[in-house]
Amino acid sequence: MRGARLGVAGVPWLLVPAALGTALVALPVVAMALTVEWSQFWSLVTSEPSRDALWLSLRTATVSTLLCLVLGVPLALVLARSHGRAATLLRSVVLLPLVLPPVVGGIALLQAFGRRGLLGGSFTALGVDIAFTTTAVVIAQTFVAMPFLVLSLEGALRSTGTRFEDVAATLGAAPSLTLRRVTLPLALPGLVSGTILAFARCLGEFGATITFAGSLQGTTRTLPLEIYLQREGDPRAAVALSLVLVAVAVLVIGLTRARRSSLTAGTP
Amino acid sequence: MTLDATVRLDDRAVDVSLSVADGETLALLGPNGAGKSSVLAALAGLVRPDAGHVTLDGRVLAGDTWVPAHDRDIALLAQDARLFPHLSVLDNVAFGPRARGAGRRGARATGERWLAEVGITAYAHRRPHELSGGQQQRVAVARALATEPRVLLVDEPLSALDVEAAPDVRDLLRRVLADRTAVVVTHDVVDAALLADRVAVMEHGRVVDEGPAARVLGRPRSDFGARFAGLNLVRGVAESGALRMPDGRLLHGLAEEREDPPVPIHDGARLTAVVAPTAVGVHLTHPHGSPRNALTATVTDLEPHGHLVRVRTDTLTADITPGAAAELGLRRGSAVVLSVKATEVHLHVTGTDL
Numbered sequence: 001m002r003g004a005r006l007g008v009a010g011v012p013w014l015l016v017p018a019a020l021g022t023a024l025v026a027l028p029v030v031a032m033a034l035t036v037e038w039s040q041f042w043s044l045v046t047s048e049p050s051r052d053a054l055w056l057s058l059r060t061a062t063v064s065t066l067l068c069l070v071l072g073v074p075l076a077l078v079l080a081r082s083h084g085r086a087a088t089l090l091r092s093v094v095l096l097p098l099v100l101p102p103v104v105g106g107i108a109l110l111q112a113f114g115r116r117g118l119l120g121g122s123f124t125a126l127g128v129d130i131a132f133t134t135t136a137v138v139i140a141q142t143f144v145a146m147p148f149l150v151l152s153l154e155g156a157l158r159s160t161g162t163r164f165e166d167v168a169a170t171l172g173a174a175p176s177l178t179l180r181r182v183t184l185p186l187a188l189p190g191l192v193s194g195t196i197l198a199f200a201r202c203l204g205e206f207g208a209t210i211t212f213a214g215s216l217q218g219t220t221r222t223l224p225l226e227i228y229l230q231r232e233g234d235p236r237a238a239v240a241l242s243l244v245l246v247a248v249a250v251l252v253i254g255l256t257r258a259r260r261s262s263l264t265a266g267t268p
Numbered sequence: 269m270t271l272d273a274t275v276r277l278d279d280r281a282v283d284v285s286l287s288v289a290d291g292e293t294l295a296l297l298g299p300n301g302a303g304k305s306s307v308l309a310a311l312a313g314l315v316r317p318d319a320g321h322v323t324l325d326g327r328v329l330a331g332d333t334w335v336p337a338h339d340r341d342i343a344l345l346a347q348d349a350r351l352f353p354h355l356s357v358l359d360n361v362a363f364g365p366r367a368r369g370a371g372r373r374g375a376r377a378t379g380e381r382w383l384a385e386v387g388i389t390a391y392a393h394r395r396p397h398e399l400s401g402g403q404q405q406r407v408a409v410a411r412a413l414a415t416e417p418r419v420l421l422v423d424e425p426l427s428a429l430d431v432e433a434a435p436d437v438r439d440l441l442r443r444v445l446a447d448r449t450a451v452v453v454t455h456d457v458v459d460a461a462l463l464a465d466r467v468a469v470m471e472h473g474r475v476v477d478e479g480p481a482a483r484v485l486g487r488p489r490s491d492f493g494a495r496f497a498g499l500n501l502v503r504g505v506a507e508s509g510a511l512r513m514p515d516g517r518l519l520h521g522l523a524e525e526r527e528d529p530p531v532p533i534h535d536g537a538r539l540t541a542v543v544a545p546t547a548v549g550v551h552l553t554h555p556h557g558s559p560r561n562a563l564t565a566t567v568t569d570l571e572p573h574g575h576l577v578r579v580r581t582d583t584l585t586a587d588i589t590p591g592a593a594a595e596l597g598l599r600r601g602s603a604v605v606l607s608v609k610a611t612e613v614h615l616h617v618t619g620t621d622l
Contacts (some may be wrong), residue, residue: 048551144390147588163350164352165344166414167346167352168338168363168367169313169314169336169337169338169353170312170314170337170340170343170344170412170421171343171367171412172338172339172341172364172367172368173338173363174338177367178338182352185354186352186354187473188354
């Protein structure tokens, strides 16, 4: 933070909209912190429904993030090393959830995996119901969060290019070894920030989840759903739980920054 | 072992054939954009040629089959060192042996040996970005050689280095290339002269001149080679032991014997005269005394060339001192007389259709 200062590129009035923008983001969060009933905070966030929701959110977000990694890393590799119309098309498809309203995503998932959906029948025949189960929560979260990981990792892979992979090949490294020891380590900063972004997005998922998975306490009612529900019955609990999510978000951002600076410290 | 290759790359308009004998270093010399680096990439297996073949010691690497880069035993030294930024210097050098199946300990031992060889031992545990450009290039040399490649490809290894670092790395390369089968791409005649046994001059995607380094550099036969070495190349036809230029004037010189015993130059043979620009004098009127060659010419360009002035004319190019240029009041379009001693004009028979 040596020499830290706010630059305005010689255009001082830019500070005004910049300050307004900051206020727009910061003020609501501050308001929440100021209006929460701290005396009851602990009991509000440790009530049984709250604990269920928090525990479910952490579990599903973790599993979904792992799923994002398993599916998203190969996808990012394919996208980063492909050219032409097919690659453009593939990228548009994969990034679709970024621009789609989550509710629409939930409807789409229902049409695919719901009991009367396209594939729902086949799953029912196998004795598996997906919609309105914890599995559905994980699928919904993966659906909306994976593009964040893919986008971030693909950017890192593209900016490095294939120069180091070429060197590795001429040194006798087979492609799988090059992937493990050169490609992925070099893309690690992008992979880490992508993973953290995806985790945060999983944790905050609401629209697709409530549409596709419903809101059953302990099974599909994640923290955002619980907050929404509590807003009707006990607004104080909603505010308290919201602060918990803010705390998790701040933690995630802090973690990203710390990881990034420790990773970039060793590279030029 | 012999490396034998014909490489055609349509999008770079490259079509060359090369052959490198066991332990020999071939320099691929040419201007930027001639496609030299693309040829190396094809030899290394990083680019698939549109047609042609690559054979190493009888094993077909490209042609009927395709052997991927990691299975070729051909190492490539690029223009920039390209050390893996996330690995220590030692792990960079140990990467190749590791990839080829050596254990961690064995690979590190090999790495340490090669780091000692290039004089970088003290920096073994640093990250690459902590090293200077010259040191990085040394590590790159060590990394390439640690895989014990059968062929070493070198792509302008000095071009990214500053003037102080280049001679060091050149010395190192001269040492490691001495008994290795190697192809060195360069646009620098000094590198070609110091590093290579044989030189192939490449221009517009084709090899236009090829032979022993001393011959190609000393008496280049391609237009490019002569411009390159700063030498004048005048083509013409033999007449009474002199060269009749296309404009009808005679250029007297000495025959350079290519063959041993020397073959007399027959009238009508196609000749190329090679004249060093420093051997050409520039005068405003016909000089006194009797230089065998006194050619009227028009100055087309004047440009600085080291501490001299390069005077380009419609016939020969001359290098003169700035003082002489000022005294003569030369400018574009000046009418001058060029003088060259016959002993400074080297005549070569270049036509096969004698």
